[in-house]
Amino acid sequence: xxxxxxxxxxxxxxxxxxxxIKQRSNDLxxxxxxxxxxxxxxxxxxNLVSADWEISSxxxxxxxxxxxxxxxxxxxxxxxxxxxxxxxxxxxxxPAExPAExPA
Amino acid sequence: xxxLRQLSARQQIYSDLSEEIQQHLAEKVDALMTDGMGxxxxxxxxxREFGNVTRIxxxxxxxxxxPKMESILSDTKFAVRQLLRxxxxxxxxxxxxxxxxxxxxxxFSLVNALLLKTLxxxxxxxxxxxxxxxxxxxxxxxxxxxxxxxxxxxxQLRDNVPALTSALSAGLNxxxxxxxxxxxxxxxxxxxxGRVSAHYLDILGLQPLLGRNFSLDEDRPSGPRAAILSYxxxxxxxxxxxxxxxxxxxxxxxxYTVVGVLPEGAITPLNAEIYTxxxxxxxGEGEGTNFSCIVRLRDxxxxxxxxxxxxxxxxxxxxxxxxxxxxxxxxxxxxxxQKGQSSRLRPEALALMAAAAFILLIACANLASLTLxxxxxxxxxxxxxLALGAxxxxxxxxxxxxxxxxxxxxxxxxxxxxxxxxxxxxHLLPEHFLPVASVPLxxxxxxxxxxxxxxxxxxxxxxxxxTTRKVDLRSAIASxxxxxxxxxxxxxxxxxxxxxxxxxxxxxxxxIRTLVxxxxxxxxxxxxxxxxxxxxxxxxxxxxxxAFRRLMNESVAAMNQIPGVENAAVGLTLPYExxxxxxxxxxxxxxxxxxxxxxxxxxxxxxxxxxQMPILAGRDFAASDGPDTQPVAIVNLTFARKFFRTSNPAExxxxxxxxxxxxIGVVADTQLSSGLSDGTTPLISEETIYVPTSQxxxxxxxxxxxxxxVWFQPSWIVRYAQPIEGLSAHMQRALSGVDPNLPFSGxxxxxxxxxxxxxxxxxxxALLSAMAGLALLLSAIGIFSLVANMVLQRTREIGIRIAxxxxxxxxxxQIGSSGASASALGLLLGLVLCAFALRxxxxxxxxxxxxxxxxxxxxxxxxxxxTFLAITIPVLKIARVDPAKTLxxx
Numbered sequence: 006x007x008x009x010x011x012x013x014x015x016x017x018x019x020x021x022x023x024x025x026i027k028q029r030s031n032d033l034x035x036x037x038x039x040x041x042x043x044x045x046x047x048x049x050x051x052n053l054v055s056a057d058w059e060i061s062s063x064x065x066x067x068x069x070x071x072x073x074x075x076x077x078x079x080x081x082x083x084x085x086x087x088x089x090x091x092x093x094x095x096x097x098x099x100p101a102e103x104p105a106e107x108p109a
Numbered sequence: 110x111x112x113l114r115q116l117s118a119r120q121q122i123y124s125d126l127s128e129e130i131q132q133h134l135a136e137k138v139d140a141l142m143t144d145g146m147g148x149x150x151x152x153x154x155x156x157r158e159f160g161n162v163t164r165i166x167x168x169x170x171x172x173x174x175x176p177k178m179e180s181i182l183s184d185t186k187f188a189v190r191q192l193l194r195x196x197x198x199x200x201x202x203x204x205x206x207x208x209x210x211x212x213x214x215x216x217f218s219l220v221n222a223l224l225l226k227t228l229x230x231x232x233x234x235x236x237x238x239x240x241x242x243x244x245x246x247x248x249x250x251x252x253x254x255x256x257x258x259x260x261x262x263x264x265q266l267r268d269n270v271p272a273l274t275s276a277l278s279a280g281l282n283x284x285x286x287x288x289x290x291x292x293x294x295x296x297x298x299x300x301x302x303g304r305v306s307a308h309y310l311d312i313l314g315l316q317p318l319l320g321r322n323f324s325l326d327e328d329r330p331s332g333p334r335a336a337i338l339s340y341x342x343x344x345x346x347x348x349x350x351x352x353x354x355x356x357x358x359x360x361x362x363x364x365y366t367v368v369g370v371l372p373e374g375a376i377t378p379l380n381a382e383i384y385t386x387x388x389x390x391x392x393g394e395g396e397g398t399n400f401s402c403i404v405r406l407r408d409x410x411x412x413x414x415x416x417x418x419x420x421x422x423x424x425x426x427x428x429x430x431x432x433x434x435x436x437x438x439x440x441x442x443x444x445x446x447q448k449g450q451s452s453r454l455r456p457e458a459l460a461l462m463a464a465a466a467f468i469l470l471i472a473c474a475n476l477a478s479l480t481l482x483x484x485x486x487x488x489x490x491x492x493x494x495l496a497l498g499a500x501x502x503x504x505x506x507x508x509x510x511x512x513x514x515x516x517x518x519x520x521x522x523x524x525x526x527x528x529x530x531x532x533x534x535x536h537l538l539p540e541h542f543l544p545v546a547s548v549p550l551x552x553x554x555x556x557x558x559x560x561x562x563x564x565x566x567x568x569x570x571x572x573x574x575x576t577t578r579k580v581d582l583r584s585a586i587a588s589x590x591x592x593x594x595x596x597x598x599x600x601x602x603x604x605x606x607x608x609x610x611x612x613x614x615x616x617x618x619x620x621i622r623t624l625v626x627x628x629x630x631x632x633x634x635x636x637x638x639x640x641x642x643x644x645x646x647x648x649x650x651x652x653x654x655x656a657f658r659r660l661m662n663e664s665v666a667a668m669n670q671i672p673g674v675e676n677a678a679v680g681l682t683l684p685y686e687x688x689x690x691x692x693x694x695x696x697x698x699x700x701x702x703x704x705x706x707x708x709x710x711x712x713x714x715x716x717x718x719x720x721q722m723p724i725l726a727g728r729d730f731a732a733s734d735g736p737d738t739q740p741v742a743i744v745n746l747t748f749a750r751k752f753f754r755t756s757n758p759a760e761x762x763x764x765x766x767x768x769x770x771x772x773i774g775v776v777a778d779t780q781l782s783s784g785l786s787d788g789t790t791p792l793i794s795e796e797t798i799y800v801p802t803s804q805x806x807x808x809x810x811x812x813x814x815x816x817x818x819v820w821f822q823p824s825w826i827v828r829y830a831q832p833i834e835g836l837s838a839h840m841q842r843a844l845s846g847v848d849p850n851l852p853f854s855g856x857x858x859x860x861x862x863x864x865x866x867x868x869x870x871x872x873x874x875a876l877l878s879a880m881a882g883l884a885l886l887l888s889a890i891g892i893f894s895l896v897a898n899m900v901l902q903r904t905r906e907i908g909i910r911i912a913x914x915x916x917x918x919x920x921x922x923q924i925g926s927s928g929a930s931a932s933a934l935g936l937l938l939g940l941v942l943c944a945f946a947l948r949x950x951x952x953x954x955x956x957x958x959x960x961x962x963x964x965x966x967x968x969x970x971x972x973x974x975x976t977f978l979a980i981t982i983p984v985l986k987i988a989r990v991d992p993a994k995t996l997x998x999x
Contacts (some may be wrong), residue, residue, distance in 0.1 A: 019129055020136045037160030038137070042130060043168040046122075050172040056125075065136060068129045 006087065008044060009072055009080040012054060018067035019045065045070060053079050114554055119173055126169050130162060171531045180509065188511040198483060199515070201890065202476055206519020206565065207526045208883055209472035214527025214550075214558045215534060216465040216876075220458050221557075222548040223346065223451045229376055230446075231314035235406040237273075238449035239266075239419070243430075245437025253666060255449055256441070258402050260395020262426055266402065269422040272410035273443075276309035277389050278379055281820040284854050285644045287346065287383065288359035299645060299854040300342060302360075303381030304819075306389055310337070312405040313377055320354045321368030323386045327368070330390040331842055336360060337369040337384040360385070362649040362850070378403075379448060392826035393816050416442045454543070457873060460950075464616070464880045465839070467609045469565065471884050474606040475891040476569035478599045482898050484508065508856040512570035513563070519564025524550075527558065537875060542868055596899070600931040605889045607935025608942055610884040611968055617881035618964035619954055620874045626956030627792050627867055633779035634684055635721035636859035638829055641683060642840050643822040644853050652815045654736065654807055661734075661802045665713050668825060671831040678716040681709075681823050684779040684790065685862040689817060693798055695752050696765040705752060708781065708797040710804040711823075717743075719828045726758035727774030730801040740804050742766060743774040748796040766798070782866045790955055791866055822854060873953070885971065888935075889979040896928040897983035904990055912992040921987050925980045932976040 011025050015069070025039045048054045053076035062065040072080070134155050139816040141151035156162070192199045227233050241256045257280050258266065266275050285302040307328035310317075317337060319434035327335040336358060338347070347353055357364045365385065367410075377384075389395050406415060419441045420427070430439040444452075451458070493502055528550060529922060535548060540701045651657045661679055668677035688708035695703050714730045717723075725746060734741050749761035758775035765771055834840065837856045844851055864871065900907075907920045947959050957964070 018132075020133045023133075037165075037673045038133070038158050039130070039160035039162065039165035042126065042133075042165055043171070046126065046169040049122075060124075065132065067132060067136075068125065 006083050008048070009053065009076055009083075010039070012070055012072040013077065013080060016071040018050050018059075018061065018069045020067070024071070049077070051079075052076075091106065111913060119871060122173055123166075123170055127166060128547045130159075130166065134159060134162075143153070146809070159167070176642060181506075182506050183443070184510040185514065187507065188514050191511060192514070195483070197481060200816055202479060202515050203519050203522055203893070204477055205472050205887060205890065206516065207522035208888070209468045209560055210520055210558060210565070211530055212468050212880060212883060213465045213561055214524055214554060215530035216458075216461050217557050218531050218548050218550055218554050219543075220462050223454055223458050223543065223551065224447070224553070228447050232405075233447065234445060236312060236446040237404050237412070237415075237443040238446055239402050239404070240442055240444045240449065242440050242442060243437060244440075246436065250600045255444075255452060256402075257398040258400045259398045260391030260400075262398070262423060263389050263395065263400055263402070264391070265422040265425075266404075266419070270404075270415065270418040272407055272415035272418050273404040274308050274310050274312055274407055275402060275404045277306040277387055277402055278309060279304040279387055279394070279819070280401045283647060283818075283820060284649050285361050285383070285385075286645055286850065286852060287453045288362070288850060294666055297852050298346060298849040299852050300346075300382040301380065302647075303377065303379035303384045303388040304406055305377075305379070305871045306387045308405075309403065310371075310384070311378070312403050315375050315377070317369035318352070318372040320367070322369060323384075324368075327386045328388055330392070331390050332386065332388055333370045334360075334363060334365045335372060335386055336365040339371050339382050339384075340373040340375065342382045344369045347391040360645050378446075393812060394819070399820075403446060404959055419443065451828070457869070461876055461880075464613055464877060466528065466749070466889070467613055468880055468884055469561065471606040471609050471887045471891075472891075473565055473568040474602040475887055475894070476565070476572075478602045478891060479600060479894060480508075480512065480569055482894075485752055490496025509566075509570060516562045516566030517564070520558055523562065524555070524558050538868070538872060542872070580976045586844070596895075596927065599834055599895050600934075602925060603888070603895055603928075603931040604935035604938060606884075606891055607888050607932050607972070608938035610881070610888045611879040611936055611972065612942050612946050613877070613884045614629075614968045614971060615939075615947060615964055616950060617874070617877040618967050619947065619950060619957065619959070620870070620877055620960060622957045622964055623953065623955050624867065624870045624874045627780075627870065628863070630780050630792060631793075632684060632859075633722060633777045633794065636684075636863070639720065639826060639837055639859055640856060641826045641859070641862070642831070642837065642844075642853040643824050644844065644851050645822050646818040648818070648851075651818065653809075653812055654805075654814060657805075657814060658736070658803050660851075661713050663847040664825065664844050665715075667846050668827050668840060671827065671833070671836070671839045671843060673829050673831060673836075674827045676719040676828045677832055678719040678826050679823055680712040680716050680826065681817065681821055682781070683824050683826070683859070683862060684720070684781055685859065687782045688797070689821060690783075694767050695766050697962025698753055698764060700752055703752075705747060707798070708783065708795060710797060710799050711802045711817075712799050713802050713986060716799070716826070719826050722779065723777045723829070725775045725777060727762045727772070730799075730803075734801045735803050736807045740767075740770040741773045741801065742770045743776055743799040744772055745776050745778050745794075745799075747778050747794060747798040748798060749775050751796050763777025770800075791870060801961065824857075826852075862984070885975055887973045888932075888972075892928045892932055892976055892979040892985060895931065896924060896980050897986075899924050899927055900983050900986050907987055907990050908992045908994070917988055917990075920990075921984045925984045928980040929976060932972065936972055940965070 007029075007065060008022065009024055011022060011029070017025065019041060023041055045054065045056075052073060054070045055073055056068050056070050059067060059069045061069075134152075137155040137159070138148070138151045141154055142148060143319065144265075146154065146230065159165075228236070232237060239256050239258075240253055242253050263275075263277060283302065284299050286297045287300045288297050305323070307323045307325050310322040315322075318340065320337070323337070327333050328852060338353070343353065344348060350356075353367050353370060355368050358367055359365075360383070371384075387400070389400055394400075404415070423441050427439045427441070431437065448455075486627060494504055495501070498935060498996075509958070531548060531550070646657070646660075651660065665679060666679050668674060671677075688710060690706055691709040692704045693707045693709075695705060712730065714732060714734075717729055727743070730741065730743070744761060746756075746758060748759060750756055753761045753764050755761055761772055761775050763772065776799070778797075780792040780794055782791060783795055784794050806812075806817070825844070827836070827840065837853075839855055840856070844853065903924065907924075910920055911917065943965075944960075951959050
């Protein structure tokens with residue numbers, strides 16, 4: 006979800022993607038950088054992203070990933086279901102304000 | 110080849126991934142070095158933060174794989190390696206499969222061609238033939254027969270059964286002589302003639318390439334003479350002349366107008382080269398039931414309607430049968446052409462299929478036993494794999510893949526073997542024995558073979574697979590994996606296959622005994638040193654009795670002139686052959702006034718001397734017995750016994766038949782193929798009356814000459830003391846000297862004639878013996894491998910026993926008894942099976958009973974000998990066991 010979200014904002018290559026996610030999460034998410042690649046391969050296989058070899062601004066041969074229309078649809082579905090879940094969790098966790106106990 | 114493209118694309122994906130990861134690492138290193146790290150340090154940090162490159166690459170590839178396919182592929186690779194490591198096992202299995210599947214393929218091709226393949230006619234399901242169903246106390250079970258029609262029944266069928274289009278063909282079809290005028294200067298050529306009525310070709314849906322089918326006018330008695338040529342005759346005898354229509358050709362020395370040419374490859378059940386119109390009537394041929402009938406259901410009609418109309422039309426015939434056979438009744442029905450055509454061979458074909466299925470079962474039992482041993486031997490391997498975390502399913506799958514692989518290889522070889530066997534089989538069959546033009550290995554046969562291969566792999570793979578589920582990890586790893594179990598199971602399997610072998614052996618034995626019975630029947634004449642030749646006298650010239658007499662006398666005289674020929678004669682039919690059946694009126698004695706049926710044969714003088722048939726009383730015909738002298742006849746012993754009530758031949762002399770004909774001699778019985786008795790006995794000796802050619806069909810009977818020669822080609826016979834070089838050419842020259850337009854249609858020894866008559870029996874014997882032999886071989890392999898395997902397993906135990914004082918022979922007996930007891934049990938079981946199964950063969954057996962002692966003794970002997978060999982050979986290995994060596998291995 007994070008990968009797709011990042012790619013939706015702008016296409017980028019693997020290394021940039023790792024840096025981007027690290028930054029955005031304020032280094033809270035500590036993962037092996039390599040674990041990104043199997044995930045990208047799965048998304049490639051499922052046609053959620055596409056990849057092309059390009060020359061980067063730093064004059065380096067990089068493989069740039071772009072989100073596909075199918076990827077966008079998938080992302081939206083994921084996000085909305087994630088939001089549903091968050092809502093549910095919030096309701097459960099919020100103290101003593103459940104509708105059943107609200108005054109008539 | 111989509112997957113191929115995918116496979117190469119995948120290589121690209123993988124290399125992209127690797128390169129990408131390398132680029133990532135390089136970029137990271139650069140970034141870290143910009144932050145002030147040393148190169149070494151940076152590389153190290155980059156790798157640490159990235160994680161295990163190989164593992165990541167691996168899991169990056171995973172989404173692109175077909176997990177099932179690839180693990181099956183690796184299973185297959187492993188299976189191939191396993192099979193190659195055990196060439197003995199692999200070869201045995203493939204050989205067994207090739208033979209058993211080959212037999213099944215060959216036999217199924219026959220069944221397919223005879224019973225399953227659709228006939229090469231349009232809408233074959235609407236073509237039928239007529240059958241009669243007999244019921245009543247006197248009718249043995251299954252009183253159902255194809256029927257022939259006489260002229261009267263034909264007219265009723267044609268006029269009163271509107272649901273059907275009906276047509277006839279002559280029941281007996283012979284050949285005719287065609288004077289081909291276009292080629293090789295007016296030479297006569299013998300061609301197979303099919304005589305058919307007007308709608309015959311229409312019913313088969315055959316449209317001529319040129320011209321038309323016979324018209325109704327051409328089919329009425331004494332209508333215009335018309336002929337339709339087969340494509341091949343048109344091609345060979347008439348140079349494919351496109352203007353042949355309307356041309357006059359000389360057939361039977363009469364002018365026929367060509368009205369049509371059939372397309373290339375057109376097939377009729379008659380398999381003729383030329384077709385002429387039958388012109389059926391109630392006279393002549395139509396006085397008896399001499400016509401075969403085929404029908405086509407008209408549009409909109411149903412077979413039920415046709416059957417009920419048929420029974421109404423033939424009510425007179427049924428009433429006549431009922432009055433002749435009180436208490437019995439007869440009804441008529443239609444049967445699809447294919448079923449009708451193959452009714453003669455159907456039981457044989459199905460019996461052969463059953464025998465082939467037995468072979469397959471035997472093979473499966475062998476293979477199950479072999480694979481069982483293999484699985485047991487690999488128990489430690491299985492246990493190791495289980496211990497390393499393989500699931501039970503993965504191990505099962507490994508075995509199934511191996512079995513399937515074997516079955517497929519075996520099936521492929523089986524197909525090859527089947528093809529060869531089929532070629533051999535067809536070669537063995539006499540010409541026109543099968544009512545089908547070809548026996549192809551078509552899609553259905555291929556599907557059958559593939560299906561059988563898969564089925565066998567399931568059969569023989571199932572048992573071993575089931576046993577692996579019970580592998581006990583601890584004991585299997587702990588012990589040295591000596592596979593001792595499964596003996597009981599294997600013994601049971603072998604008993605089962607021996608039982609089936611016994612049934613096949615007994616069936617083959619009974620058929621062999623039947624054939625031997627026929628072939629050793631006293632022939633009643635001397636079959637060696639004789640050559641015979643047939644020629645068609647269905648010819649306008651020879652409807653005149655005087656011309657016929659002249660031909661007989663002069664041609665026999667000419668053949669007597671051939672140097673080395675001792676005797677020559679002509680007869681309408683010969684021993685072993687189908688005869689003319691006719692009515693004879695007994696004119697004196699106890700049965701005076703009765704008309705009886707008898708085989709009738711016209712002969713020239715010296716027929717008996719030429720065949721060396723003993724004349725038991727009286728004299729042979731002589732040149733002096735002419736058309737105007739006292740009518741005379743000679744009967745055989747059976748005739749004398751049956752109708753003159755005497756077993757003393759001399760007492761038959763002087764009796765009168767047919768009002769004026771005097772019996773002047775009695776000859777010994779010969780074996781012939783009868784149309785007289787209802788039984789299906791291929792050879793029988795029955796009442797026969799011989800008349801001289803000079804008195805045959807004289808006076809009012811003259812039309813008989815033409816009819817008889819439409820049905821039969823008489824035979825010229827010569828006897829020689831020493832084989833004569835070019836005898837057949839001499840005979841042809843002698844005949845041509847009398848009539849240059851009379852070609853012989855074929856030359857036969859008496860053995861050829863017997864072989865033709867006994868063709869069905871011979872083919873049955875050959876096929877079933879081959880299958881029984883194969884079954885015996887497979888059983889021997891089964892017993893052999895059981896015992897050999899036990900010897901191998903118990904070498905250690907035997908070594909210890911011998912070291913402890915047991916003798917080698919004791920050890921041998923102990924091991925050998927396992928095979929012997931399995932075989933003995935199988936034998937018992939087989940004999941019990943025989944008691945039930947072989948009863949269905951009783952209609953095929955002659956001269957012996959179903960429970961035939963010599964046959965059973967033969968089976969016991971064959972099985973005993975083979976079992977003994979199969980046990981002895983592996984057991985002898987025990988003698989080479991060295992106790993010291995075995996104990997050292999401990």
